[in-house]
Amino acid sequence: MACFSRYVMVLATVATVGACGSSRIRQVEKGSGNIAASALRYPRPDYSQLSYWAAHPAKWDPADSVPEPLRGGYKADESVDVFFVHPTTYTAAEAVDGHPQTMQYWNAALDDATLNTQTDNSTILNQASAFNVYPVYAPRYRQAHIRSFSITDSISKPFFDTAYSDVAAAFAYYLQYYNHGKPFIIASHSQGTVHAARLLKEKIENTPLQKQLVAAYIIGMAVPVNYFATLKPCEKPDATGCVLGWRTFKKGYVPGNVERETDGKLVINPLSFDVAEPSSSRKASKGAVLYKFNQPKAKNISTEVKGN
Numbered sequence: 001m002a003c004f005s006r007y008v009m010v011l012a013t014v015a016t017v018g019a020c021g022s023s024r025i026r027q028v029e030k031g032s033g034n035i036a037a038s039a040l041r042y043p044r045p046d047y048s049q050l051s052y053w054a055a056h057p058a059k060w061d062p063a064d065s066v067p068e069p070l071r072g073g074y075k076a077d078e079s080v081d082v083f084f085v086h087p088t089t090y091t092a093a094e095a096v097d098g099h100p101q102t103m104q105y106w107n108a109a110l111d112d113a114t115l116n117t118q119t120d121n122s123t124i125l126n127q128a129s130a131f132n133v134y135p136v137y138a139p140r141y142r143q144a145h146i147r148s149f150s151i152t153d154s155i156s157k158p159f160f161d162t163a164y165s166d167v168a169a170a171f172a173y174y175l176q177y178y179n180h181g182k183p184f185i186i187a188s189h190s191q192g193t194v195h196a197a198r199l200l201k202e203k204i205e206n207t208p209l210q211k212q213l214v215a216a217y218i219i220g221m222a223v224p225v226n227y228f229a230t231l232k233p234c235e236k237p238d239a240t241g242c243v244l245g246w247r248t249f250k251k252g253y254v255p256g257n258v259e260r261e262t263d264g265k266l267v268i269n270p271l272s273f274d275v276a277e278p279s280s281s282r283k284a285s286k287g288a289v290l291y292k293f294n295q296p297k298a299k300n301i302s303t304e305v306k307g308n
Helices: 025-029 068-073 113-126 146-150 153-179 191-204 208-212
Strands: 007-010 053-055 081-085 136-139 184-189 213-219 242-244 248-250 303-306
Touching: 025 191, 053 113, 081 153, 081 191, 136 153, 146 153, 153 191, 184 191, 191 208, 191 213, 208 213
Parallel strands: 007 248, 081 136, 081 184, 184 213, 213 242
Antiparallel strands: 007 303, 053 136
């Protein structure tokens, strides 16, 4: 089975990772990357302030959480950092219904306390915490509203550019003030992967930083197989300096847009992390954190890579 397949079929009642319906990685990359004039009038984040980080080693945040049954074996390791880009949490219909398609409404405000709490108690708790054996840095950013994935590219591009500009600024600040030459992991999901993939391509690939990259977990979004020039897909569990991704769907269900895809997408079996093992039984699963954080479910997922 080739590493470049379309998606992973999750043979369980609940999938551990959802997936956005369509990829905007190619579309967002195209063009100059300049932000619309309306965006320039919108407050930019100040990453010297901890409030602009959803997760940061200098404060306690939900990314520091460890499920209760696993706390006995937890041991922190500061030799590697993790830069995590969270998925879309700006989803409220009333935020955009009846409003102009401008950045004022279609990009999240960073001082929205309700949205920030929602972000922290969902993706930061349940996803970023998976990496917390290492220090986790997760910036707040002016994410594009979820409907940005389903409107015309020419309209949505400034919204994604605005979001990406924040992610890139946060990464630059992290490098200047926190990294100190350490190896790092890039991790992301959904909209976060749109921005993380672009970050890898524009700021890391073919630069000295590529040697510091341990791995990039860019998941929950279709990443074209030819998106990167020199960053290669991870093919074995101990591979480093590479990228890996997957999208998951419940057994028997594949969205129509995925069925219609004709080009290859980056994917690996997230239980084996081995291209030679495209499927895994439940016995291979160490477990998953679902909606009850302190009650991880053991051996509840099996997987099968499907596609081209």
